Amino acid sequence: MGIRLQTVPEPKYRHLKTVIGEALDHEFRVGEVLPNERELAARFGVARATLRQALEQLELEGRLQRRRGVGTTVAPPRVGVEVGSENWPGAPCDPWQARDAHRALPPTAVAELLGTGDEPVHVLTRVRLDEALPVATELLYVPAASVPGLSAIDAAGGAARARAVLRELGHLGPEGEDRAVELGSAGAEDARRLDRLPGSPVLLVTTRFFAEGATAAVSVATYRADTCRLTFGADGAGVEIAPACQAS
Amino acid sequence: MGIRLQTVPEPKYRHLKTVIGEALDHEFRVGEVLPNERELAARFGVARATLRQALEQLELEGRLQRRRGVGTTVAPPRVGVEVGSENWPGAPCDPWQARDAHRALPPTAVAELLGTGDEPVHVLTRVRLDEALPVATELLYVPAASVPGLSAIDAAGGAARARAVLRELGHLGPEGEDRAVELGSAGAEDARRLDRLPGSPVLLVTTRFFAEGATAAVSVATYRADTCRLTFGADGAGVEIAPACQAS
């Protein structure tokens, strides 16, 4: 029989994806709105569910943006977000904005990384913006031992306390960090903060910060997978690194 | 009206996801097969499509594994794959296996990174295995200028030629690298090599390798998002890095 090039016909939704994808490249501009789903489905002669399967994949790839009640628009290229040489929490260039702080027991997975048994830790909630749009949310777990200068029970709550913890963290001698990236889906809380629906795909970045021979903090950051490209700066010579951090 | 805690009921599929997710934690072991989709849908009193929405998200999170003709099984924890201190292509610890090599025009995006205008480059196809299972595929683009020792038109094809290119690359003086991670979906080719369906979510890792003041090569690697957690080794003191690479 020779080589089997196309034993089985390509599923409709995949063909649709190709066709629409090409149309996006040639016939649409960034921000332009597509015809609505019922219209598109009719035009291609498929059920709406089938069309949606194609649109979902294009959205996953960051080519489309869909918003309930509004419509489907052509997405801009993903923004590069520097993660690799992310600054130590509390350092002047730290791109995160503190929102809140409280004390709580970390999830067991985090507790293991921190090596603090059943002790409660500081939990900071932070947000990372790009052009005023949220691109990530973060939970930063800081053991009490990492911020000895902080009065154990401080009445200051919320953002003010968060900044106090960060200030103390900034005084430690950074010794490096450790990172893992994996795919996840946004929980209800994260989805709200990222202005997405729960279940949207996100990139989960877990970072361990080391100082003075111990794990000083663990960060679990949730980046919008549709709009973000995580970048890890060059660690060699001859290449420009982001220059000085700008005040903002 | 006070605080609105639950204005709208949670969608069924999301509730299903929670319920099944908890069941996975408590009542199933890794590798165990779940009842089939029709059975589960009936048991939960929902349409099969609704059930599938829940299963899809659980699969996205790496908690389930579904295979046509076989069934749905509980997935093992994701494997950590070291990416950060990935060795220079052709170095002795390089975790990739060369499969093929040919000369071709790179995609325009890659051509821009390489800075080789319209010139064809070497394109190596490589695979990365973990425990004998493929976790990633890669296209490595190597400009002719990076491998001057290679006879321009060498009759040796396939894996042999790929190894020749890598050998030459290994002679360069590495000056660092540059990396970006984003979400994508597997193309037909990648899907086949990764033993997944086309369109499955993947982590796209684009790496620039620098040597002698120029971009020596660009790698576009496609990691299975369901089974992989990309790790970026510590760059500080006091933390163990992967020891010597074992011959394999």
Next chain:
DNA sequence: GAGTGGTCTAGACCACTGA
């Protein structure tokens, strides 16, 4: 209130796996 995408149903048939 009109129009959008999001959820859901109850079917059907197909492609693939493994016994």
Next chain:
DNA sequence: CAGTGGTCTAGACCACTCA
């Protein structure tokens, strides 16, 4: 071959946005 997940249909209603 029987049983699995994958694709597809033609509807329906809901939640949300914005004029």
